[in-house]
Amino acid sequence: MAGEMPADLFGAASPIGKRQPRTESRRLLRGRGRYIGDIRLPRMLHLAFVRSPYAHARIGAIDAAAALAMPGVVRVVTGRDLVPVTTPFVGVAAHRAGHKSAPQPAMAVEKAVWQGEPVAAVLAETRAEAEDAAELVVVEWEELPPVVTAEDALAKGAIHDALGDNLAFQHTIKAGDADAAFAAAAVVVEHTFRFDRQTGLALEPRGIIADWDPGAESLTVHQSHQSPYQMLDIYAVHLGIPDHKIRVIAPDIGGGFGTKINVYGEELAVCAISRLVGRPVRYLADRLESFVSDTHAREHALTARLAVAADGTITAMELDDLGAVGAYGMHRRFSVAEGMMAITMAGAPYAFANYKARTRTVYNNKTQVGMFRGVGMPFACVTTEVLIDKAAARLGLDPVDMRLRNFRTKASFPCVAPCGAKIDDASFHACLDKLIALMDYRRIRAAQKAWSDPRTLRGIGIATFIEQTAYGPPYYGPGKARISVQDGCTLRLEASGQVRCITSVTDQGQGTLTGLRQIIAAALGVGYDDIEVLAGDSAISPYGGGAWASRGMAIGGEAALKAAIALRDNILAVAGAITQREPSALSLRNGHVIDAATGREIIPLAEVGHIGYFRQDTLPKDTVVEFAVTRNHVDNNVMYYTANGVQGTHVEIDRETGFVTVLGHWAVDDCGRVINPLLVDEQVKGGIVQGLGATLYEHCVYDEAGQLQNGTLADYLVPMAGEMPDIAVGHIETPETATRLGAKGVGEAGLIGAMGAMWSAVNDALRGIGGSIEHQPFTPERILAAIARAKG
């Protein structure tokens, strides 16, 4: 029957669920990747930006004479020059009542509102010439007082006069009766949490080549970006070019992590400037300007409280969040998601009913906060888990037992948590039970309790979380942001029996395309190497979202499965006509059409392809050959697919140096059906290391003038091989019920849980001496201060 799932799609012999190595890595391992910096077009010009040296300053006259006199320089373009040829971004979320943001020009026009904001661009024949000349552009600056911290933002005058103040947005949630629950609680615990700014830091900086063809009146853009379709629409809307005259190609991308899903004025400027000069223009950010111009994440301060009954039952939670997001809301992504996710996911794994929360988003004179792996989900995890540890300690309960006591049970699903998070199904108990075994929790806890080395402290952290993956139409639709939440897949049978796949999802290293191969191989009975996958080209694939919110397998995989089922039906119909059998009696396996009942091979796919393309004369007159199909997937009414997991970490703190050593780290994750355990495990591990880096090392340090103090890789610490642990990963599989594939996302799980576990572990270690820590990252200085406070 048409549309039917092939038998044994998820069986033991299926390619789905196998640890298949990632095909796409083969090229990359030979240095044959093609990243933006590797692409050169004829007559291509190189662009360098002149950036504001001040966090907040009015722009006077711009004198480009000296720059224009430099060798190789072709043109200098100012922000004002782009006003007639671009329309500004407006990062307002229509579905968030009261949310406001000022219009953001491609380059600053009247005033610069962060250090590093572009104000002019120099075009030259080489990158070095453009950079040399950019230093000679003289801008008359009038410094204005900067708004640096979130507290500043609330107290000081508006960065954008038209907005009246710097409060971008606030939102409150109330469920049940939190005040009454707190009043009646046996134990109330409270903690404050500060998260410094960090940056995504993809190893390949952002880059773009814009190529306006004045003859064809078309724009071709090669861009290091996670969503070619999003950028197509951005350029169409803000440059006034019809969609079909724009092609955006994302080649190999050296890491994204959300940094490259955001929308940057520079990139609109580069396209506009290519159109002005009628030549290809390339811009590659260097590392120093990446630090001041890439989006940042996580400048938040939260206060949280938990109410607990004497038996350890959680009765209520309260959360207050304040986040500062730079000078503008992120176009189409809004910059309110960190705070909203924090308050709409906090406490979700636990079965309490009373909840009260507020988030406030403010503007300050720093580069914008944008999407970064995990977005606000780690805040929800960290705040909840630290409070539970604190409450457990007050009640003399083991923190694992306290969690097991309070988890939502299988019988309670589907449910909506008081914070608003919808959970269709989850596996909190199963994940924690498995984690306890994996990390040998009872043994290391006993050893930790007996730990008596006066030079060190030891701590164990446990963090349970939900991960909202594959965000769907109910979020961006009402937000009136033109963000495609569907993804599509085209499959074509080649004449020789292989399969070509063209997908709208993109792969920055996640292995998504290999996952698609496995799904297609399973459904069509062909080998992995008989499938070739193309991605990242807005002109040739179905429309789609690309890579964000952990959607590649969950949505893109489902689209591939639908397409494979449809192509299978078409192949079997033609095979039936060739062999004079009922298509329903046929199946596909090992590159052949087989007898579904006996498994006997009847005709090779290559022969079906040959006849279908070259010998239609031998087919009955009414046999239709459709060997190329396209299918899309989106669940119109589903907000997200909820995944869940738990992590544990074991740390040692050196009391003399304040250094934290990770002794071990463990994760059990439930991302629904696992298409490829190898790829999922490594996604989780990579995310964990980013989460450990966030919690222990990474922060963008600003001074009172809003100047970034550590904008080099020598000064901004990231995790390196020497200080990271080996990590063990286990799985529970609770398939997503909204799709036939059953996959949920997993891209952000590692980071969310790792931040939670590390906050839990370091506070656990400090609790032994009556101390605690409230400020991320946990630098040695902050650890030593926490130890000193505890002693005092």
Add this chain to the structure above:
Amino acid sequence: MTDFQDIDLTVNGARVRRRVAARQHLADFLRDELELTGTHLGCEHGICGACTVRLDRVIVRGCLVLAVQADGGTVETVEGLSDMGALKDLQEEFLARYAAQCGFCTPGMLITAHALLDGPGPVTRAAIRDHLSGNLCRCTGYQAIVDAVEAVARRRGR
């Protein structure tokens, strides 16, 4: 800043003669002049290790060596070392363990690991982590890379 100098060197086994800007670093020379784009630039201040190449058999940061300093020398990049087969077992183990995700750090990581495996020292897990700790990978979390290098060490009887 516009001084030029003639250089004559061997790159991946072939003699190369070029006139280069005195200020051009080796990585830009390889990428822009010779189109050997497997050498990547992640920071251009010597921290990330993505531009690691071999100069006279010693690993160097391509962004911290000027092209003119390679005059008369022998340079090997990921393209040349791949063609020679010098990285074959490392590439196999990296593939099998998914130790290359976005691939941007990968050429530098392979060449750095190759130097450890070629060197005289012991190849323990701790030694691997220490040796690779000047190469930034933002994707993998390093464990798969360490596993891959360790597997090659065992294959090579180290």
